[in-house]
Amino acid sequence: MVYTKDGGKKRCHNLWYNLRVKNKLPLSFKPYFWDIDFSKLSLDNTQFIIKRVLDRGDTNSIKWLINNYSKKDIKDTIMKSRDLSQKTANFWADLYKIDRTKILCLQKRYSPIQFGLSS
Numbered sequence: 001m002v003y004t005k006d007g008g009k010k011r012c013h014n015l016w017y018n019l020r021v022k023n024k025l026p027l028s029f030k031p032y033f034w035d036i037d038f039s040k041l042s043l044d045n046t047q048f049i050i051k052r053v054l055d056r057g058d059t060n061s062i063k064w065l066i067n068n069y070s071k072k073d074i075k076d077t078i079m080k081s082r083d084l085s086q087k088t089a090n091f092w093a094d095l096y097k098i099d100r101t102k103i104l105c106l107q108k109r110y111s112p113i114q115f116g117l118s119s
Helices: 027-033 046-056 059-068 071-080 086-096
Strands: 003-006 009-012
Touching (some): 027 046, 046 059, 046 086, 071 086
Antiparallel strands (some): 003 009
16 A cells, blocks of 8 residues: 555555545445445535434445555544444444543433423
């Protein structure tokens, strides 16, 4: 693998990871984004892509993610996402040594207000 500095981000120029259209995700990611028009999704949708791949991706997709997004982007997504699964958040918190009190999806949720009840 050959690494270069590109705007402060490490990007891998390994053929395995770069068999994709410029600024597009690998087609193997399509099942992770069943609910949107995959053809319109670009690498600029950083947090959305990172969250979805961390939560649902396999080993190869995680490798691709780590080689195409910075460690800072991944850590920020883990900390800011409210809808990562708790298993996923705990795993990545351990791996990246993130304080669990800084991860929004691991914080105690507010109880929903029940409508129609008067106080």
